[in-house]
Amino acid sequence: MDKKFLVVYYSRTGTTKKIAKEIAEFLSCDFEEIFDKKDRSGIKGFMAGGRDAMRRELTEINEIQKDPMNYDIVIIGTPVWAANMAPAIRTYIARNKEKIKNVAFFCTTGGTGIEKTLIEMEVLCGKKPIATFAATASQVKKNTYQGFKEFIEKITNFAQL
Numbered sequence: 001m002d003k004k005f006l007v008v009y010y011s012r013t014g015t016t017k018k019i020a021k022e023i024a025e026f027l028s029c030d031f032e033e034i035f036d037k038k039d040r041s042g043i044k045g046f047m048a049g050g051r052d053a054m055r056r057e058l059t060e061i062n063e064i065q066k067d068p069m070n071y072d073i074v075i076i077g078t079p080v081w082a083a084n085m086a087p088a089i090r091t092y093i094a095r096n097k098e099k100i101k102n103v104a105f106f107c108t109t110g111g112t113g114i115e116k117t118l119i120e121m122e123v124l125c126g127k128k129p130i131a132t133f134a135a136t137a138s139q140v141k142k143n144t145y146q147g148f149k150e151f152i153e154k155i156t157n158f159a160q161l
């Protein structure tokens, strides 16, 4: 398998990060964490975060280290915020979609908004994902999420085409 993968994620409280690390480990690939320069901590951060996500606002993110152009498949993960992607991931996709050749998406959630979030990501990116994966925060905590193996398989199968 000579295709190159990159896992890109934003995580406010570590749940999406745990899945991102798992994916990067399974695929032995690079990863890039996106940081939101807006303060998303505490109840104020939570409220503003939900509002920004709902309004589809962009935010200030760190300068990226890995050029997505250098990868065959970019695997993008976000927590679900107000049934949408987090603003940091919206900003990443908006800025980099032209450089992304193939995508896969994943998200973590309290339990709702999975389908809408994944569709919003697809529409913004302008590409159908090779594979998608979602888990609840509670499943991630207890390691009881399902469909992970299939998600990895779809990506590796695509990479062998």
Ligand SMILES: Cc1cc2nc3c(=O)[nH]c(=O)nc-3n(C[C@H](O)[C@H](O)[C@H](O)COP(=O)(O)O)c2cc1C
Binding pocket: 010, 011, 012, 013, 014, 015, 016, 017, 045, 046, 047, 049, 050, 078, 079, 080, 081, 082, 083, 084, 108, 109, 110, 111, 112, 113, 136, 137
């Ligand atoms: C601002 C904000 C909005 C959220 N909105 C939703 C939501 O609409 N539906 C839901 O099920 N969970 C929602 N959640 C919960 C997160 O999606 C969930 O806890 C996620 O796994 C957190 O990922 P992280 O630890 O990577 O930040 C929200 C969390 C935050 C901070």
